[in-house]
Amino acid sequence: MKKMWLIGLNTFRESIRKKTLYIILIFALIVIGASKLFSFLTAEEELKMIKDVSFSAIEFFGALIAIFGSLYALSGEIERRTIYTLLTKPIRRSDFVIGKFFGVSMIIFVNFILASAFFIGLLIFKKSPPDIQVFKTLLLIFFELILIGSITLALGTFTSDAFNIICSFFLYIVGHLTSYGKELIERMESVVMRGLTDMLYTLVPNYENFNIRDKIVVGLDVSWSYVGWTILYGILYLCIALEIALYFFEKREI
Amino acid sequence: MAIIETKELTKHYILGKKKIVVGLEKVNLEVNQGEIFGILGPNGSGKTTCLKLLLGILFPTSGQAYIMGKPPYDVEMKQHVGFLPENPYYYDYLTGPELLQFYASLFGIDSDTSKKRIDELLELVELHNVRRLHLRHYSKGMLERIGLAASLINDPEILILDEPTTGLDPIGCRDTRNLLLKLKEQGKTILLSSHFLSEVERVCDRIAIFHRGYLLATGTLDGLNKQYQAENLEDLFVKTICTFDNQQAVKTGEAT
Numbered sequence: 001m002k003k004m005w006l007i008g009l010n011t012f013r014e015s016i017r018k019k020t021l022y023i024i025l026i027f028a029l030i031v032i033g034a035s036k037l038f039s040f041l042t043a044e045e046e047l048k049m050i051k052d053v054s055f056s057a058i059e060f061f062g063a064l065i066a067i068f069g070s071l072y073a074l075s076g077e078i079e080r081r082t083i084y085t086l087l088t089k090p091i092r093r094s095d096f097v098i099g100k101f102f103g104v105s106m107i108i109f110v111n112f113i114l115a116s117a118f119f120i121g122l123l124i125f126k127k128s129p130p131d132i133q134v135f136k137t138l139l140l141i142f143f144e145l146i147l148i149g150s151i152t153l154a155l156g157t158f159t160s161d162a163f164n165i166i167c168s169f170f171l172y173i174v175g176h177l178t179s180y181g182k183e184l185i186e187r188m189e190s191v192v193m194r195g196l197t198d199m200l201y202t203l204v205p206n207y208e209n210f211n212i213r214d215k216i217v218v219g220l221d222v223s224w225s226y227v228g229w230t231i232l233y234g235i236l237y238l239c240i241a242l243e244i245a246l247y248f249f250e251k252r253e254i
Numbered sequence: 255m256a257i258i259e260t261k262e263l264t265k266h267y268i269l270g271k272k273k274i275v276v277g278l279e280k281v282n283l284e285v286n287q288g289e290i291f292g293i294l295g296p297n298g299s300g301k302t303t304c305l306k307l308l309l310g311i312l313f314p315t316s317g318q319a320y321i322m323g324k325p326p327y328d329v330e331m332k333q334h335v336g337f338l339p340e341n342p343y344y345y346d347y348l349t350g351p352e353l354l355q356f357y358a359s360l361f362g363i364d365s366d367t368s369k370k371r372i373d374e375l376l377e378l379v380e381l382h383n384v385r386r387l388h389l390r391h392y393s394k395g396m397l398e399r400i401g402l403a404a405s406l407i408n409d410p411e412i413l414i415l416d417e418p419t420t421g422l423d424p425i426g427c428r429d430t431r432n433l434l435l436k437l438k439e440q441g442k443t444i445l446l447s448s449h450f451l452s453e454v455e456r457v458c459d460r461i462a463i464f465h466r467g468y469l470l471a472t473g474t475l476d477g478l479n480k481q482y483q484a485e486n487l488e489d490l491f492v493k494t495i496c497t498f499d500n501q502q503a504v505k506t507g508e509a510t
Contacts, residue, residue, distance in 0.1 A: 002362075003360055006356070006359050006360060010345070010356055013347070013348075014345065014347055017347040018347060080343045080346075081339065081341075081342075081343045082343055082344060082345055084306075084311060084337075084339040085337065085339060085342065085344070085357075085401075085404065086360075087309075087310065087311055088309045088310075088311070088332060088335065088337040088414075089332060089357060089360040089361065090329045090330070090332040090333045090360065090361060090362075091329065091332075091360060092327075092329060251313075253311070253312050253313055254306075254311050254312070
């Protein structure tokens with residue numbers, strides 16, 4: 001466990017020293033820009049817009065960090081050949097993969113916390129401190145980002161970088177469209193196509209489960225039970241992704 | 255007693271549907287405890303492949319490799335091994351001491367011991383004056399030296415070095431040579447691959463000559479020189495390789 005932690009910490013240190021956190025500045029500019037842009041609206045509408053834009057920006061930039069962070073965490077070690085020295089140390093290949101997952105999770109977490117803190121600060125500045133529903137939304141976004149990161153990491157153990165990026169973004173987009181996909185499947189006439197699409201629907205994680213911001217922005221409540229089950233759903237997918245990563249990396253020649 | 259051993263170790267690379275490239279072919283190698291053993295060969299002869307198989311970076315097509323009687327993936331065995339890869343690349347966002355500290359932590363060395371060890375090693379490889387410099391600003395020779403220090407961080411019983419003097423100036427080469435001899439005096443076993451014949455000639459107790467994935471000859475330099483009626487290592491090297499190539503050419507000719 002300690003070795004996984006050390007590898008994770010080193011991955012995180014790299015992102016700090018290579019100034020990955022600068023992406024937060026872009027997030028801040030978007031949120032500040034949005035708050036200025038919607039200042040002509042009523043106070044209530046402006047808050048809704050700020051929340052909507054901020055949640056979307058936290059999720060989108062977080063997804064970018066999760067995908068590129070995971071991609072670089074693995075392929076960076078292989079391309080720079082630093083992995084040669086690392087794997088000859090007394091560590092298991094599983095320590096390396098899980099360590100990388102810890103590192104990427106730390107990167108996602110710090111970016112997420114900074115962006116969320118900025119967003120919450122803005123809400124407080126607008127004299128509308130966040131309620132528990134805002135925190136539920138943020139919690140689910142965080143688990144979605146961790147899941148996205150773990151899937152990219154798993155893909156990186158057996159695919160090329162280019163294929164990994166395409167797949168990760170494909171899954172990110174399709175994962176947000178799966179709710180519409182279900183309707184589409186029901187309307188399909190071809191049994192084969194319905195079967196294939198149904199299989200895809202089952203395999204692809206439904207990222208829309210993590211999206212409760214549309215409800216929260218308009219003032220609806222989401223229960224803790226829903227949040228809990230969705231987190232459990234995310235953890236299940238995450239475990240499958242890590243298991244796939246371990247399986248392929250154990251067999252991979254460097 | 256053999257501390258490093260390979261039995262019929264074979265590595266084939268599959269390129270395309272039918273083409274197989276021989277990385278290593280049925281290599282039987284024994285490195286005895288406390289000796290400096292040199293693996294010689296031209297580029298692409300299988301030296302690095304052999305080392306990577308020994309360390310579990312590559313998986314063999316067939317055959318076995320053992321270090322201290324343990325297979326390459328054994329974590330406990332790696333606790334006693336130091337490795338310097340060819341053209342070492344390290345985390346360029348770290349300083350020398352940070353890199354050594356990271357590796358020391360992976361070996362489970364406590365902070366007091368590692369701090370002392372890092373100071374000694376930086377002094378040894380003469381990088382103690384650039385402690386705060388990030389590795390991205392290091393020259394090729396400095397990277398080679400920090401790599402050597404990193405391979406010694408766990409005070410290993412076995413040291414595996416892949417082209418340890420590439421990128422070093424003549425003084426650096428001499429210092430490395432002297433260090434290897436000093437480590438041998440301390441009872442370390444050293445397996446080094448190189449294509450610098452003079453370097454191997456000066457430090458190695460025994461050598462092995464690789465070519466196109468085959469182990470052509472192994473033994474002491476004097477013994478091999480007598481066996482192949484060679485005047486020196488260069489002569490021996492050329493003779494073994496040319497003999498092999500001629501034999502292969504005859505085989506290919508017979509086959510066609």
